[in-house]
Amino acid sequence: MWGTYWEWDPRLTSELILLFLFLGYIFLRQALGETRQADRASGILAIVGIINLPIIHYSVEWWTSIHQGPSLMKLEAPSIATDMLWPLLVMILGYKLLFLAVLMSSTRIEVLQREKNSRWVSEQLGAKTVSQQGGVA
Amino acid sequence: MSEFFAMGGYAKYVWSSYTISIVVLVLMVVLTKRALRNTREQVLRRQQSQREMQ
Numbered sequence: 001m002w003g004t005y006w007e008w009d010p011r012l013t014s015e016l017i018l019l020f021l022f023l024g025y026i027f028l029r030q031a032l033g034e035t036r037q038a039d040r041a042s043g044i045l046a047i048v049g050i051i052n053l054p055i056i057h058y059s060v061e062w063w064t065s066i067h068q069g070p071s072l073m074k075l076e077a078p079s080i081a082t083d084m085l086w087p088l089l090v091m092i093l094g095y096k097l098l099f100l101a102v103l104m105s106s107t108r109i110e111v112l113q114r115e116k117n118s119r120w121v122s123e124q125l126g127a128k129t130v131s132q133q134g135g136v137a
Numbered sequence: 138m139s140e141f142f143a144m145g146g147y148a149k150y151v152w153s154s155y156t157i158s159i160v161v162l163v164l165m166v167v168l169t170k171r172a173l174r175n176t177r178e179q180v181l182r183r184q185q186s187q188r189e190m191q
Contacts, residue, residue, distance in 0.1 A: 102166065102169050112176050122184045125181050125184065
């Protein structure tokens with residue numbers, strides 16, 4: 001229990017910067033109308049933003065933080081009670097898998113929209129409808 | 138039972154976290170599925186109208 005909503009704590013501040021990076025990414029993409037230009041600009045922002053990840057991870061080691069030191073991502077045994085560790089790991093796995101599934105669906109949407117004029121898309125979708133219609137008839 | 142739901146006085150925080158997480162997760166999945174279906178239909182319609190023009 002930290003006993004506070006907000007503090008200019010290293011972990012909280014670096015996570016706030018991450019939030020701003022995400023917001024900046026979203027708004028940068030929307031602000032640039034042309035797709036190629038938006039791709040390039042937001043891609044660069046994403047790559048530069050990766051610098052923040054190790055800062056978040058090590059923020060609890062480099063500076064004094066109200067956050068505890070690492071509980072999982074360290075070389076020694078996890079410093080968390082076993083009956084909390086297993087649910088946590090299962091939930092982390094579940095969230096990652098769900099994220100992966102949603103990411104793949106979003107990628108399919110993006111690819112379909114960008115390649116809507118190419119032959120393989122019409123072949124893929126066209127073949128599907130023919131077989132579907134064949135099934136109905 | 139009511140002791141469990143009270144969460145040691147932190148019920149407000151615990152259950153609001155659960156509620157927000159469930160709403161966001163369900164919305165994320167439903168909206169993505171719908172968007173994929175709509176995009177498919179859109180592209181398909183477009184191609185069919187192009188084929189008819191030819």
